[in-house]
Amino acid sequence: KSKSKSVWVCSECGYSDGQWWGYCRECKSVNTMKELVDVVDSGGGKTNGFQMSEKLVQSWLPKRAGEAVPLRLTDVNRGVNHSDWRFPLSGLFGDEVSRVLGGGLVPGSLVLVGGDPGVGKSTLMLQIAAIIAEGKEIGKPAPVLYVSGEESVEQIGNRADRMEISTDELFLYSSTDIEDILVKAQALSPRALIIDSIQTVHLAGVTGSAGGIYQVKECTAALLRFAKKTDVPVFLIGHVTKSGDIAGPRVLEHIVDAVLYMEGEQYSSHRLLRAFKNRFGSTDELGVFEMSPCGLKAVKNPSEIFLSEERSDSEFLAGLATAVIMDGSRTFVIEIQALCATGSSLSRQVNGVQAGRADMIIAVLMKQAGLKLQSNAIFLNVVSGASLTETAGDLAVAAAICSSFLEFPIPSNMAFIGEVGLGGELRMVPKMEKRVGTLAKLGYKKCVVPEPAAKLLRGLDFGEFELLGCQTLKDVINSVF
Ligand code: TYD
Ligand code: MG
Numbered sequence: 001k002s003k004s005k006s007v008w009v010c011s012e013c014g015y016s017d018g019q020w021w022g023y024c025r026e027c028k029s030v031n032t033m034k035e036l037v038d039v040v041d042s043g044g045g046k047t048n049g050f051q052m053s054e055k056l057v058q059s060w061l062p063k064r065a066g067e068a069v070p071l072r073l074t075d076v077n078r079g080v081n082h083s084d085w086r087f088p089l090s091g092l093f094g095d096e097v098s099r100v101l102g103g104g105l106v107p108g109s110l111v112l113v114g115g116d117p118g119v120g121k122s123t124l125m126l127q128i129a130a131i132i133a134e135g136k137e138i139g140k141p142a143p144v145l146y147v148s149g150e151e152s153v154e155q156i157g158n159r160a161d162r163m164e165i166s167t168d169e170l171f172l173y174s175s176t177d178i179e180d181i182l183v184k185a186q187a188l189s190p191r192a193l194i195i196d197s198i199q200t201v202h203l204a205g206v207t208g209s210a211g212g213i214y215q216v217k218e219c220t221a222a223l224l225r226f227a228k229k230t231d232v233p234v235f236l237i238g239h240v241t242k243s244g245d246i247a248g249p250r251v252l253e254h255i256v257d258a259v260l261y262m263e264g265e266q267y268s269s270h271r272l273l274r275a276f277k278n279r280f281g282s283t284d285e286l287g288v289f290e291m292s293p294c295g296l297k298a299v300k301n302p303s304e305i306f307l308s309e310e311r312s313d314s315e316f317l318a319g320l321a322t323a324v325i326m327d328g329s330r331t332f333v334i335e336i337q338a339l340c341a342t343g344s345s346l347s348r349q350v351n352g353v354q355a356g357r358a359d360m361i362i363a364v365l366m367k368q369a370g371l372k373l374q375s376n377a378i379f380l381n382v383v384s385g386a387s388l389t390e391t392a393g394d395l396a397v398a399a400a401i402c403s404s405f406l407e408f409p410i411p412s413n414m415a416f417i418g419e420v421g422l423g424g425e426l427r428m429v430p431k432m433e434k435r436v437g438t439l440a441k442l443g444y445k446k447c448v449v450p451e452p453a454a455k456l457l458r459g460l461d462f463g464e465f466e467l468l469g470c471q472t473l474k475d476v477i478n479s480v481f
Contacts, residue, residue: 008021008033008034009033009034009207009208010024010026010027010029010032010033010034012024012027012029012032012208012212013026013027013029013212013213015027017033020033021033034207034208086101086102086103086104086105086106086280087106087132087137087138087191087192087233088104088137088138089101089104089105089128089131089132090131090136093127093131093287093289093296093298094298094300096273096287096288096298097128097131097273099285100260100273100275100285100286100287101258101260101275101278101280101281102258102275102278102280102281102282102285103280103281105132105192105233106233106257106280107231107232107233108227108228108230108231108232108233109233109257109258109279109280110220110223110224110227110233110234110255110256110257110258111233111234111235111236111258111259111260112198112236112238112252112256112258112259112260113125113235113237113238113260113261113262114237114238114239114240114259114261114262114276115240115261115262116240116263117239119262119263119264119271120262120264120291120296121196121197121237121262122151122237123159123163123295123296124271124289124295124296125146125194125196125235125237126146126156126159126160126165126295127165127295127296128194129144129146129170129192129194130144130160130165130167130170132144132191132192133167133168133169133170133191134167134169141167141168141169142169142190142191143169143170143171143188143190143191144169144170144171144190144191144193144194145171145173145184145185145190145192145193145194146170146171146172146173146196147172147173147174147175147185147193147194147195147196148172148173148174148196149174149175149176149195149196149197149200149210150197150200151174151196153173153174156174157172162293162294162295163294163295164294165295171188171190176201176202176210177201177202177203177204178201178203178219178222178223179203179222181195181201182222182223182226185226185232186226186230189232190232191232191233192232192234192235193223193226193227193233193234193235194234194235194237195234195235195236195237196237197236197237197238197239198216198220198238198252199211199216199238199239201215201219202215202219203215203218203219203222213251216251216252217251217252217255220236220252220255220256221255223236224255236252236256238252240261253276253277256277257278257279257280258275258277258279258280258281259276259278260274260275260276261273261274261276262274263332264291265383269290269291269292270288270289270290270291270299271288271289271290271296272286272287272288272289273286273287273289274286274287284434284437286438286441286442288441288442317409317410317412318404318406318408318409319337319338319339319340319400319403319404320335320336320338320400320403320409320410320412321335321336321338321396321397321399321400321403321410321416322334322335322336322396322410322414322415322416322444323335323388323392323395323396323397323415323417324392324417324435324438325386325388325389325390325393326390326392326431326434326435331431331434331435331438332386333415333438333439333442333444334382334383334386334388334393335382335383336353336380336381336382336383336388336393336396337379337380337381337382337383338378338380338381338397338400338401338403338404339378339379339404340373340376340377340378340401340404340405341376341377341378342375342376342377343377346376347377348362348378348379349378349379350379350380350381351379351380351381351382352380352381352382352387352388353382353388353393354388354389357391357394357397358378358397360422361394361397361398362378362401364398364420364421364422364424364473365398365401365402365473367424368424368472368473368474369402369424369472369474369477371402371405373401373405376405378401380397380401390429391419391427392419392429392435394419394420395416395417395426395448395473395476396415396416396417398416398420399416399448399476399480402476402480402481403481406481408481410480411445413443413444413445414444414445414446414447414448415439415444415447415448416447416448416476417435417436417447417448417449417453418448418449418450418453420473423472424472424473424474425471425472426450426451426470426471426472426473426476427450428453432449432453432457433457433460436449436457436462436465436467437462439465440462440465444465445464445465445466446465446466447465447466447467447468448468448470448476448479448480449467449468449469449470450470450471451469451470451471452469453467454467454468468480
């Protein structure tokens, strides 16, 4: 005999409640609590709404009881040797994409491509889809299926025309029903499957609307089963939500094999593709691209980015300093702007920098480095709305202020990493090597770091990159300005 009892589950965050409320007590969304029947079976095992939905999920690829049996280790058919065989990706991109993926596309892998809306994920994936379909490297075209839940096939077709993609073997499909998509994919047996985006697809029988945590998680799980079972590599596009995660909590990162993030400033035409997690390769790789009306192009020599932006008319650059901050294991290069203005008002405005931290750095600059900032109004801003939460940016904040105060522009290929202490001394911060490595890869030429960090990193090879070790802020001012 089984008893049933109702529970209410939030379709946004998955929170379950024994009682109905007009809103979710966890995430405060209104009208998202859906009633589910919680079945307590006679065996004492408890199934809740979540497990019930999982049963439904598994039905897309029928697995009858007794179909699968335990296998002797030596009898397991390894299929393609994953460590040896990878699909090479070159075409338009040189080896930029290939390198980020760890040397090519591994059969049966599930790759999440994340990034802010509008950063260029659909464009990049359409180009990759065309490259895979053409299969120039292995001399044989094969079908690739690009599924969009966001655009119609006509829209994707127009986009492909703009990018001068005209591959016969590229198949487009517009659908949001994952079961339907996988049935079609299975019939086509493509060389790769691309889903744009995970937030728009849904699986019948799973609680919540598309984009909600249950849907995102279950659809990803279904795609993972598909990839593993058919050996078709699957790319999954995911929009990063405001909180910086893909689909709210980082539910997907540990389900998939690789996570690539696409990054770029809103007003810059450069895009970075970075491996955040990769079961088949390293996560230190970075691909650099340039946007163009006909899609992304690989930037062979990233230092050109910075050379081209170097203005001889340096007036505008005073007050601008570059910092490198970490977000989890990702590094970001950000620019800090400072403006020191003499005038009647002595106000201080900071944007993206913690006010207390800014006050401290300003005080240290006055007291320990002798900068006469007393009669200045000071404005600080982190370019493009990023926020500086790490002390590793202290030195760049100080440098930006000095640069504006002394009206001395800092060369745009120079960066600053380090924490500033109350005595004006520079302190080491974690992961110096990774930060400096990112700068070198991006084509920066020089970085000011605390003296101990310079000693530590001196033995490493960063190409033409120069490390300038300094003990105190005074040293920095003497050697840079
Ligand atoms: P899109 O790929 O649609 O971004 P996402 O899928 O991440 O939301 O790109 C956004 C817009 O930018 C789109 O209108 C096309 C344009 N775009 C180019 O014109 N050239 C490019 O190289 C890229 C990457 C984008
Ligand atoms: Mg898109």
